[in-house]
Amino acid sequence: xxxxxxxxxxxxxxxxxxxxxxxxxxxxxxxxxxxxxxxxxxxxxxxxxxxxxxxxxxxxxxxxxxxxxxxxxxxxxxxxxxxxxxxxxxxxxxxxxxxxxxxxxxxxxxxxxxxxxxxxxxxxxxxxxxxxxxxxxxxxxxx
Amino acid sequence: xxxxxxxxxxxxxxxxxxxxxxxxxxxxxxxxxxxxxxxxxxxxxxxxxxxxxxxxxxxxxxxxxxxxxxxxxxxxxxxxxxxxxxxxxxxxxxxxxxxxxxxxxxxxxxxxxxxxxxxxxxxxxxxxxxxxxxxxxxxxxxxxxxxxxxxxxxxxxxxxxxxxxxxxxxxxxxxxxxxxxxxxxxxxxxxxx
Numbered sequence: 658x659x660x661x662x663x664x665x666x667x668x669x670x671x672x673x674x675x676x677x678x679x680x681x682x683x684x685x686x687x688x689x690x691x692x693x694x695x696x697x698x699x700x701x702x703x704x705x706x707x708x709x710x711x712x713x714x715x716x717x718x719x720x721x722x723x724x725x726x727x728x729x730x731x732x733x734x735x736x737x738x739x740x741x742x743x744x745x746x747x748x749x750x751x752x753x754x755x756x757x758x759x760x761x762x763x764x765x766x767x768x769x770x771x772x773x774x775x776x777x778x779x780x781x782x783x784x785x786x787x788x789x790x791x792x793x794x795x796x797x798x799x800x
Numbered sequence: 801x802x803x804x805x806x807x808x809x810x811x812x813x814x815x816x817x818x819x820x821x822x823x824x825x826x827x828x829x830x831x832x833x834x835x836x837x838x839x840x841x842x843x844x845x846x847x848x849x850x851x852x853x854x855x856x857x858x859x860x861x862x863x864x865x866x867x868x869x870x871x872x873x874x875x876x877x878x879x880x881x882x883x884x885x886x887x888x889x890x891x892x893x894x895x896x897x898x899x900x901x902x903x904x905x906x907x908x909x910x911x912x913x914x915x916x917x918x919x920x921x922x923x924x925x926x927x928x929x930x931x932x933x934x935x936x937x938x939x940x941x942x943x944x945x946x947x948x949x950x951x952x953x954x955x956x957x958x959x960x961x962x963x964x965x966x967x968x969x970x971x972x973x974x975x976x977x978x979x980x981x982x983x984x985x986x987x988x989x990x991x992x993x
Contacts (some may be wrong), residue, residue: 752814754974758866769969776979 668707749782801890824861830854872973
């Protein structure tokens with residue numbers, strides 16, 4: 658059963674927002690280079706908030722693609738958390754390492770490469786805010 | 801110096817909390833008082849006993865909070881150059897403290913005070929910067945080197961790249977109060993050489 662989310666009306670809203678964020682990240686030279694270095698198939702699993710609430714990013718072999726849902730192949734890395742905590746993290750309001758320490762984020766696979774990008778969260782938060790504005794999700798921006 | 805780094809990075813870590821603060825701050829007080837005595841008078845049991853207590857308290861502090869960039873860089877220096885961990889921490893610590901200063905100066909005011917620096921009447925930013933100065937003074941007092949050059953660390957791009965690569969993936973770096981970019985790591989290592 659889906660829990661009540663603080664920021665999202667339904668399980669589809671966060672995935673729309675996060676995929677829009679990754680589209681923008683792909684267009685950013687610094688962030689896309691950083692993601693390519695990670696070189697993993699990553700599943701961002703928010704299914705605790707609904708069975709459709711997840712997306713994946715494939716940044717293997719110098720390409721980056723993202724899509725809704727669980728990938729058809731076995732992911733190299735799965736990060737399981739709530740859609741609200743993901744929103745906080747992309748907004749640079751939740752330190753991902755501290756969240757892992759406190760079991761707010763559960764990790765399967767090696768997260769070392771992705772966590773090396775943690776310093777880029779400042780920049781990610783800026784483009785995430787742009788994405789939210791473009792989607793008319795301005796009310797969700799964490800002040 | 802490893803114990804001092806545990807205490808200081810424990811107090812400034814993103815996981816800092818009041819109980820760890822208490823443990824870390826008193827560990828710093830004990831270390832700044834008894835480390836010089838223990839070094840100058842190796843048979844002084846009181847000084848050595850207090851250092852053991854300080855090291856235990858500092859460990860209890862960082863077990864709750866983790867550490868930061870001084871430890872991450874020291875791990876890389878130990879792995880590639882075999883530099884003893886406490887020594888690597890001693891070299892990197894004041895540089896990392898200065899790097900972090902802007903992120904949470906009030907934490908460094910507490911540390912400067914625990915190190916016995918006279919922060920009375922000083923502005924918060926001056927008091928905070930006195931923390932790194934206090935560490936440098938303690939190092940001088942016990943006769944420690946201040947440079948990685950003494951351990952044969954090369955400053956060419958390839959050597960630095962290996963260090964940066966290891967340090968940026970170190971588990972402790974993520975607990976540093978200020979995000980550390982790869983370019984920041986290059987700069988910190990260069991300053992230490």
